[in-house]
Amino acid sequence: MTDTTPLLEVKNLEGWYGESKALHGINFDVHKGELVTLLGRNGAGKTSSLRAIMGMLPRKAGTIRFDGHDISNTPPERAARAGLAYCPEERGIFSSLTVAENFDLPPVVAPEGMSRKEILELFPNLERRWTSQGTKLSGGEQQMLAIGRILRTGARTLLLDEPTEGLAPVIIKQIGSVISALKKRGYTILLVEQNFRFAAKLADRFCIVEHGRVVDVIDRANLDAEKSKIQAHLGV
Amino acid sequence: MPEIFGIPLTLLFGQLLVGLINGSFYAMMSLGVAIIFGMLRIGNFVHGAQYMLGAFGAWYLMNLPELLPGWGLPSIGYWGALIIVPIGVGLVGALMERLFIRRVYNLDHAYGLLLTVGLAMFIEGMFNVTYGAAGQRYDVPDALQGGVNLGFMFLPIYRAWVIVLALTVCFGTWYLIERTKLGSYLRAATENPDLVRAFGVNVPRMLMLTYAFGVGLAGMAGVMAAPIYQVGPQMGQSIIITIFAVVVIGGMGSISGAIISGLMMGLAEGLTKVFYPQASTTVVFVIMVIVLVLRPAGLFGRETTAHSTADVSSGRAGSILENGKLWFGILLAIGLVLPFTLFPIFAMKILIFALFAMAYNLIFGYVGLLAFGHAAFYGTSSYVAAHSASVLGWPPELCVLAGVSAATAIGALFGWLAIRRQGLYFAMITLALAQIIYFYALQASWTHGEDGIQSVPRGMLFGFIDLSDSMTMYFVTLTVFMGAFALIYRIIHSPFGQVLKSIRENEDRSISLGYSTNRFKLIAFTLSAMLAGLAGSMKALVFQIASLMDVFFMTSADALLMTLIGGVGTLLGPIVGAAVIVTLQTKLATFGAWVVVIQGAIFVLSVLFLRKGIVGTVEEYLANRKARRENNAVLPDKAMEPGE
Numbered sequence: 001m002t003d004t005t006p007l008l009e010v011k012n013l014e015g016w017y018g019e020s021k022a023l024h025g026i027n028f029d030v031h032k033g034e035l036v037t038l039l040g041r042n043g044a045g046k047t048s049s050l051r052a053i054m055g056m057l058p059r060k061a062g063t064i065r066f067d068g069h070d071i072s073n074t075p076p077e078r079a080a081r082a083g084l085a086y087c088p089e090e091r092g093i094f095s096s097l098t099v100a101e102n103f104d105l106p107p108v109v110a111p112e113g114m115s116r117k118e119i120l121e122l123f124p125n126l127e128r129r130w131t132s133q134g135t136k137l138s139g140g141e142q143q144m145l146a147i148g149r150i151l152r153t154g155a156r157t158l159l160l161d162e163p164t165e166g167l168a169p170v171i172i173k174q175i176g177s178v179i180s181a182l183k184k185r186g187y188t189i190l191l192v193e194q195n196f197r198f199a200a201k202l203a204d205r206f207c208i209v210e211h212g213r214v215v216d217v218i219d220r221a222n223l224d225a226e227k228s229k230i231q232a233h234l235g236v
Numbered sequence: 237m238p239e240i241f242g243i244p245l246t247l248l249f250g251q252l253l254v255g256l257i258n259g260s261f262y263a264m265m266s267l268g269v270a271i272i273f274g275m276l277r278i279g280n281f282v283h284g285a286q287y288m289l290g291a292f293g294a295w296y297l298m299n300l301p302e303l304l305p306g307w308g309l310p311s312i313g314y315w316g317a318l319i320i321v322p323i324g325v326g327l328v329g330a331l332m333e334r335l336f337i338r339r340v341y342n343l344d345h346a347y348g349l350l351l352t353v354g355l356a357m358f359i360e361g362m363f364n365v366t367y368g369a370a371g372q373r374y375d376v377p378d379a380l381q382g383g384v385n386l387g388f389m390f391l392p393i394y395r396a397w398v399i400v401l402a403l404t405v406c407f408g409t410w411y412l413i414e415r416t417k418l419g420s421y422l423r424a425a426t427e428n429p430d431l432v433r434a435f436g437v438n439v440p441r442m443l444m445l446t447y448a449f450g451v452g453l454a455g456m457a458g459v460m461a462a463p464i465y466q467v468g469p470q471m472g473q474s475i476i477i478t479i480f481a482v483v484v485i486g487g488m489g490s491i492s493g494a495i496i497s498g499l500m501m502g503l504a505e506g507l508t509k510v511f512y513p514q515a516s517t518t519v520v521f522v523i524m525v526i527v528l529v530l531r532p533a534g535l536f537g538r539e540t541t542a543h544s545t546a547d548v549s550s551g552r553a554g555s556i557l558e559n560g561k562l563w564f565g566i567l568l569a570i571g572l573v574l575p576f577t578l579f580p581i582f583a584m585k586i587l588i589f590a591l592f593a594m595a596y597n598l599i600f601g602y603v604g605l606l607a608f609g610h611a612a613f614y615g616t617s618s619y620v621a622a623h624s625a626s627v628l629g630w631p632p633e634l635c636v637l638a639g640v641s642a643a644t645a646i647g648a649l650f651g652w653l654a655i656r657r658q659g660l661y662f663a664m665i666t667l668a669l670a671q672i673i674y675f676y677a678l679q680a681s682w683t684h685g686e687d688g689i690q691s692v693p694r695g696m697l698f699g700f701i702d703l704s705d706s707m708t709m710y711f712v713t714l715t716v717f718m719g720a721f722a723l724i725y726r727i728i729h730s731p732f733g734q735v736l737k738s739i740r741e742n743e744d745r746s747i748s749l750g751y752s753t754n755r756f757k758l759i760a761f762t763l764s765a766m767l768a769g770l771a772g773s774m775k776a777l778v779f780q781i782a783s784l785m786d787v788f789f790m791t792s793a794d795a796l797l798m799t800l801i802g803g804v805g806t807l808l809g810p811i812v813g814a815a816v817i818v819t820l821q822t823k824l825a826t827f828g829a830w831v832v833v834i835q836g837a838i839f840v841l842s843v844l845f846l847r848k849g850i851v852g853t854v855e856e857y858l859a860n861r862k863a864r865r866e867n868n869a870v871l872p873d874k875a876m877e878p879g880e
């Protein structure tokens with residue numbers, strides 16, 4: 001653990017959808033260059049936490065600090081401009097846009113983004129489908145497009161919501177290697193996962209989310225010792 | 237002279253040219269409506285008024301020295317107007333978005349439509365007050381005077397210019413949206429505005445600019461139209477319903493669909509004028525019906541899966557305000573006293589409009605379908621009853637029966653066509669269908685056009701009750717009203733009514749429970765049409781007239797306004813709303829042309845501030861009081877609990 005202030009800090013985050021409360025006080029932080037994963041079952045509040053950080057939750061309370069600024073009440077476009085890049089669970093590929101248009105859609109928010117060439121080296125499949133309709137891609141290709149397009153923007157902090165969901169093992173492996181490559185490049189990554197085996201290979205820290213709270217934080221160093229505990233949390 | 241099918245070619249080409257000109261305007265206008273609907277999910281009913289603003293803008297600029305004498309302003313001609321006016325109208329649009337339309341994005345489609353209807357009434361009413369219904373002259377610019385003889389026809393240069401310019405603007409807009417980076421933002425935001433926002437795009441501002449752009453297109457069309465049509469307050473109102481029909485034909489969400497169907501519908505009108513002139517005003521609506529039957533999504537549309545029904549009701553089950561037996565007694569008591577405190581004719585007007593609004597509430601409040609063409613049922617029934625009484629000499633009970641039967645039949649037909657589509661589509665379709673009835677009533681011989689059927693005899697009910705006496709007529713009307721009240725109460729509390737409410741709350745769930753929801757919706761729609769028809773034929777007897785006003789779309793808007801002001805989906809709302817609106821209309825009658833302005837303002841204000849309606853607001857107060865009481869009752873117990 002570094003002693004600097006965290007890049008992303010979430011404190012007592014509460015969130016509601018209409019009348020029903022989804023987040024009951026989420027606490028965690030992410031340091032620069034770290035890969036932190038939010039692990040938990042369906043409906044635990046992982047996706048809602050990401051949406052709250054992006055300012056997409058209709059009603060919330062608590063503090064979110066990013067890069068020294070309080071972003072608790074900023075609208076989504078400002079959060080994005082501050083350097084947070086969001087890859088939603090449903091991938092969010094636009095069907096009325098071609099692959100190329102989908103790729104170029106997110107505006108550049110900072111100078112040091114990856115070039116198209118670099119991104120296409122990570123995801124060679126995309127190039128062949130460049131002029132297809134976005135939603136004509138396979139699930140795996142859509143996921144690659146969804147991750148690829150946010151690397152262009154120059155944002156250095158990535159919020160990835162279940163990038164492995166519903167994908168074939170060989171694609172999951174490919175995405176895993178891309179994520180670790182991104183980590184090596186110095187990206188800060190907050191990864192939401194249900195797939196512990198996938199996250200175990202990548203993450204520096206594991207935040208266990210249950211019933212809208214972070215119930216446990218486990219460092220990579222203690223992973224083996226705590227494995228059974230994590231399994232118990234995630235087990236159905 | 238060369239002929240084809242016995243029609244002189246010059247006539248044919250002349251009408252095709254007129255059709256192409258109209259089509260150019262339809263294309264530009266429906267393009268704007270389609271863009272605005274695609275991005276903002278707003279059925280921009282005020283589009284016609286914005287087009288009218290464009291034409292008046294051009295006229296203002298031309299007459300600046302006379303309008304503002306002493307300012308030393310120059311007269312700005314057509315070319316200047318072509319640039320300044322669209323920008324100006326666009327800015328007005330941006331302001332309207334900022335002040336009003338933005339507030340209803342997250343609400344049901346119904347409110348967006350109501351709000352824009354109110355704004356249209358307000359703006360058009362203001363111009364009507366200032367300029368009267370007569371049109372102002374605007375000359376064709378010098379550079380575009382004259383024409384060319386093409387051998388088979390004479391082509392005025394200005395008309396050729398309009399077609400070329402409109403096509404250029406339409407194609408340019410299509411290119412902008414479908415082929416550029418900016419367009420990709422628009423398309424993406426149409427699909428998933430939240431995500432586009434999360435990528436760093438200021439979507440709210442983009443929505444405002446989109447609205448301004450669509451409105452600017454209408455403003456530009458207005459400038460282009462000024463030298464062709466007369467510049468008058470009504471010019472927008474006469475085009476907007478056709479535009480809605482064009483958008484339905486083209487298919488919502490399709491930019492090219494709006495352009496192509498705009499042009500095609502103009503041509504179709506032109507051709508109809510040659511071969512069967514009587515139908516030229518309705519041909520677009522008839523084509524819309526055919527398209528709906530064959531391709532419900534429209535010619536170029538994608539199937540949209542917008543949520544189907546609108547739960548905007550503010551009623552609360554089990555409330556004292558929903559107790560039908562209690563209120564039946566109270567209403568009856570009020571009804572018996574009413575003619576001794578008010579003029580019977582005024583009291584009857586309230587009863588009839590209350591009945592009409594209750595009929596409307598049945599479909600809008602309890603099924604959640606935003607119907608916008610109930611004037612068709614009300615008016616048809618009014619005409620049929622009036623005709624049966626004055627020409628056929630039938631007794632009143634048969635007249636009412638005939639009127640109600642006609643309304644029910646039309647209701648079943650319209651319902652069958654309209655329930656194929658949902659949400660805002662449903663509103664646009666019912667509106668367009670009602671417009672067919674309106675144009676029919678305008679042209680048919682037995683309806684006597686602008687005059688209507690006057691001096692309808694009230695006759696002898698069952699051969700012995702003389703209705704010519706106002707008091708007698710009043711008590712008959714009261715009986716009909718109370719009967720309808722009891723019937724509606726029975727319907728909504730029957731198992732059938734429970735299914736209707738379940739459709740309103742969650743149609744998919746009702747389907748999964750095994751209900752054929754379309755059949756329920758159709759039956760409810762037909763019942764609603766039947767009761768609206770009952771109001772219409774009673775109206776013909778009470779006021780002894782059936783007129784175009786009865787089938788005019790504003791009458792549909794009235795029913796909606798009464799329901800909204802009273803409280804949608806409540807038992808008493810339509811009655812309270814009708815009493816309020818009828819009283820207002822009567823009090824305001826002395827203000828003449830201002831009535832429409834005030835009514836428009838009421839529309840806007842009630843959408844912004846009184847969405848629950850009067851009864852709904854009282855209901856909310858009662859519910860809060862009940863909740864407070866229960867909390868108070870619970871609190872002492874809580875205090876006994878040790879710690880927390």
